[in-house]
Amino acid sequence: MSHASQPSPSVRPGTATAGAEADIRPLMSAFPSGVSVITTIAAGSEPRGMTCSSLASVALSPPTIVLCLRTESPTVQAVLESGHVAVNLLHENARPVSDLFASGAADRFERTEWRLPLGAGGPHLTEAAHAIADGVVTQAVEFGDHTAVFVRISRVSQHDGAEPLLYGKRRYARWTDATAVPGPPAAAPPPPAAPLPALPAPLVAPAGSKGAARVRP
Template sequence: MPNSAPHPDTPGGDGTERAAAAATCAAPQATDLRPFMAAFPSGVTVVTALDTGGLPRGMTCSSMTSVALDPPTLVVCLRTASPTLQALLEQGQFAVNLLHEQARATSDLFASGAPDRFDRVGWRLPLGASGPHLTSSAHAIADCTVVKTAAFGDHTAVFAQARRVSVHPTIRPLLYGLRRYAEWSAAASGPPPAALPLPPRPAPAEGAARVRS
């Protein structure tokens, strides 16, 4: 009679190993969200703030969107371990710089973590600013006050109320998607989409009253 392994539920059965193997097979695999988000092109922002010592801090951030118009509120998602996040939480305020289409180098610089990044770009701190304004790289800037934060995983969402905004309407934004940059001028140079035909008006139901004009 051939040898056979004992049933895991019987004395001497290796139920522990079988249960461990089943748990391993059932464990969900972590989903890599990066390809999905790369397929969602967006503008490019640099979030800036001053730390308690008055030193400028900043990082490139592609996770930014509006939350409400009244009060004017937006949210940025920053890496929790970032010194920029620490600075804006300490000060309770920050600036959002929307980069123009010629500012690819600035985006790469503030994504690199280079300690001398503010020595390599033009910026200033106007009266009442919530953080450094990247005057040579931004086409729009919002000065914001922190309202609420929510930490999740390795990032922290910062909800903030925009106190004032400045926009240069003739300067075009920088775009980023599929791990590549694009210029708004080039993206908008194609023809506008064709107007969609209006759906046919439904016929009146049988027996319905007709209104004469």
């Protein structure tokens, strides 16, 4: 016996065709994240840096993160050559810095305040970051047009009071604004169920009496 197929959940069709690669950019843009600037020091003591939102934790012990960076970027080549990197997580007022380091401008470090503390993996964007991590590259895996760079973190510094810059659907958002909107009210607990009425106890004839026991209806 044949069975009628069940309708599938409503999904907006994509643009991929048979044999064509799917475009995952709409998918990833719908996954909001923080914004960082990855920095390092290239040969000749030249600072390098690029904006990055593809960052994730890998392990707590050893403390490791992964950065997914465009392989052709000069910053990636400098990171792999030096073996050291700094991850600057931008605060919510640092959108101009994010745009600057995403633009490829040659003078980006001349237009941004930065420092290179002793033992730093790369320039620290002290005025633009709410948290900065220094680390050592432990592994790099090139896949397609990007390279996954695994970094073992050696130290982390945070600026108390600064909140993160967010990015998703090709737009920026401030953490303060995003968290200021109250969430939906909590659902009220269901009312307690009414107790069932008590039933009268049956009356049974005493033991030893003649006839069948009678039960009062």
